[in-house]
Amino acid sequence: MIDLHCHILPGLDDGAANDAETLKMAEELLAEGVDTVVATPHVSGVYAPDLAAIKGKVEYCQELFARHGLPLRLLPGGEIAMSGDTLALWRRGVLPSLGGGQAVLLELPPLFLTEGVRRQIEEWTAMGTLAVIAHPERNPALMRDPKLVETLRHAGARFQLTAASLDGQFGQAARDFAESLLRRRMVEYVASDLHPRRSASLKKAAKRIKKLCGQEIADKLLRENPRTLLSAD
Ligand SMILES: [Fe+2]
Numbered sequence: 001m002i003d004l005h006c007h008i009l010p011g012l013d014d015g016a017a018n019d020a021e022t023l024k025m026a027e028e029l030l031a032e033g034v035d036t037v038v039a040t041p042h043v044s045g046v047y048a049p050d051l052a053a054i055k056g057k058v059e060y061c062q063e064l065f066a067r068h069g070l071p072l073r074l075l076p077g078g079e080i081a082m083s084g085d086t087l088a089l090w091r092r093g094v095l096p097s098l099g100g101g102q103a104v105l106l107e108l109p110p111l112f113l114t115e116g117v118r119r120q121i122e123e124w125t126a127m128g129t130l131a132v133i134a135h136p137e138r139n140p141a142l143m144r145d146p147k148l149v150e151t152l153r154h155a156g157a158r159f160q161l162t163a164a165s166l167d168g169q170f171g172q173a174a175r176d177f178a179e180s181l182l183r184r185r186m187v188e189y190v191a192s193d194l195h196p197r198r199s200a201s202l203k204k205a206a207k208r209i210k211k212l213c214g215q216e217i218a219d220k221l222l223r224e225n226p227r228t229l230l231s232a233d
Helices: 019-031 051-067 086-091 115-126 140-144 147-154 163-167 172-183 202-213 215-231
Strands: 002-006 036-039 073-076 079-081 103-107 130-134 158-162 189-191
Touching: 002 019, 002 158, 002 189, 002 215, 019 051, 036 051, 051 073, 086 115, 115 130, 115 147, 140 147, 140 172, 147 158, 158 163, 158 172, 163 172, 163 202, 172 202, 189 202, 189 215, 202 215
Parallel strands: 002 036, 036 073, 079 103, 103 130, 130 158, 158 189
Antiparallel strands: none
């Protein structure tokens, strides 16, 4: 399994604080059946690791895993908090793509989704870059107005659920919205968004999606679509 969203790199954001936490997360992901992880530290106003720092930490952790006999492949990425200048920064090549390919992992502004957000997504789509929106089920603006999910999909965005939303780790409202998005077939990817003191819950999510949508969709969201995304260079 490929995990497209994970805060496993130590010391860059509110994810792993040190090597011990990174190793613990790697062990958990391996136990969940993951063999490849895209490391996606927050890239926002609060945390702003640059590309070189992310790539350096990925190399460092890959060696750390090898020393500890953990067969987990790491790729560089980032979870980019969208703002008015995100697209301009992307064009300058200073933001991480998702796994080094032609996709970008975006966190929407939490409270208000302006027309500018939709326009940026349209521009990404026009450039041939896939805009993947992280955890729509936890975004208050989308929860308030679920039709916006369709508007953004129409602009080319695709959506990534956090697995743990399906077992209630983010509350009942996020769980209900996650399930309704699944039923409406509005989701393409499921990932762990793992941080310390949360659990990945990928296997549990696979079971729940199988129950809601069938085995074929569960395989698509957790396995096939992430693989296709990473192979589309
Ligand atoms: Fe995240």
